[in-house]
Amino acid sequence: MTNWLDVAHDVAATLRSDAADRDRANQPPAKEVELLRQSGLLNVEEWALQQKINRIVGAADANAGHLLGYHYLQIWRSGLFDVPFSKAEDQFWAGVSNPLDAALELTPTATGFLLNGRKTFATGASQADRLVVSATRTDNGEKLTFLLNGKADGITYLDDWDNIGQRLTASGGVGFENVEVTEILGVQPANEDPRISLAAIGFQLVLAQLYVAIAEGALQEAADYTRTKTRPWFVSGVDQATDDPYIVAAYGEMVAQTRAAGLLADEAGRQLWEASELGRHLTPAKRGEVAVTISESKVVSTKLVNEVTSRIFEQVGARGTAAKYGVDRFWRNARTLTLHDPVVYKAREVGEHFLTGARPAYTGYS
Secondary structure, three states, rough: OOOHHHHEEEEEEEEHHOOHHHHHHHHHHHHHHHHHHHOOOHOOHHHHHHHHHHHHHHOHHHHHHHHHHHHHHHHHHHOOOOOOOOOOOOOOOEEEEOOOOOOOOEEEEHHHEEEEEEOOOOOOHHOOOEEEEEEEEEEOOOOOEEEEOOOOOEEEEEEOOOOOOOOOOOOEEEEEEEEOEEEEEEEOOOOOOOOOHHHHHHHHHHHHHHHHHHHHHHHHHHHHHHHHOOOOOOOOOOOOOOOHHHHHHHHHHHHHHHHHHHHHHHHHHHHHHHHOHHHHHOOOOHEEEEEEEEHHHHHHHHHHHHHHHHHHHHHOOOHHOOOOOOHHHHHHHHHHHHHOOOHHHHEEEHHHHHHOOOOOOOOOOO
């Protein structure tokens, strides 16, 4: 039996070995996706194991962790509709459903629909074998979720992602021109079905886990540098940086905070899985409790990752800012990802629930 955690650690070691070089090269993540494919990690189905693998891979390379986390999420999300769908081994999945973009349009035909429109952000889509897409029918306004071949005729990948972080996630735009749609998963109800609506908070969980992973990866890289290259300050009275009490205490604080954030993210993941397994028995109240826990994780992990990825520079020292080390990629990735949606609104959800018992509204982000 394959030990998937060992496989994940092997993949992480490969990714870590040239992460800074690949970040500078800023190429589409074809090699990264192929590495995930060849490793077999795309086929892991156990939820709790997926969460662990995401953290291992994401700590080594936040880009690959982002792609893998969304891959697992899109397959899980498709299953929420309880409609059989095709899934082949070694296929990489991505999605096209940015809630704040203009809606894609579905025009009914005799055999299905034709899809038209454009989305601004679609992480990993250009590398995908399968796409999970949401669009609105032109005849009755229903919002449908469906599957597409990632290489289908009429799909154009715009290759316009040029941000300071997550540079290797292929998160650019995608256009659709008369793309044939036949594999429908289901209707997104106007008055949200609690189980189908779990997809929105599933995305939030992936991000929270990835924030923790980035902090873990940043600490590992900084610690390696501190052990081998950082020089103690001349008035410290010690010969090695690892004996400097201020450096040691700083690492202690960051490690403790990261571990705590990781435990909360894992608890949020456990609750989400249990909620999805309730099927049609999932109540709005239970769904609300899970959403609040995920929002708590998002608040904590956002603050954590932005602090850790900035604070590690104080522990590596001035020489550690040399471009060849690429330590800045952790901060750039964190700063880019944590702007996905305003975390202050997650804090508001937690506060409102604490004070009044209110549950987060069903939206594309909560």
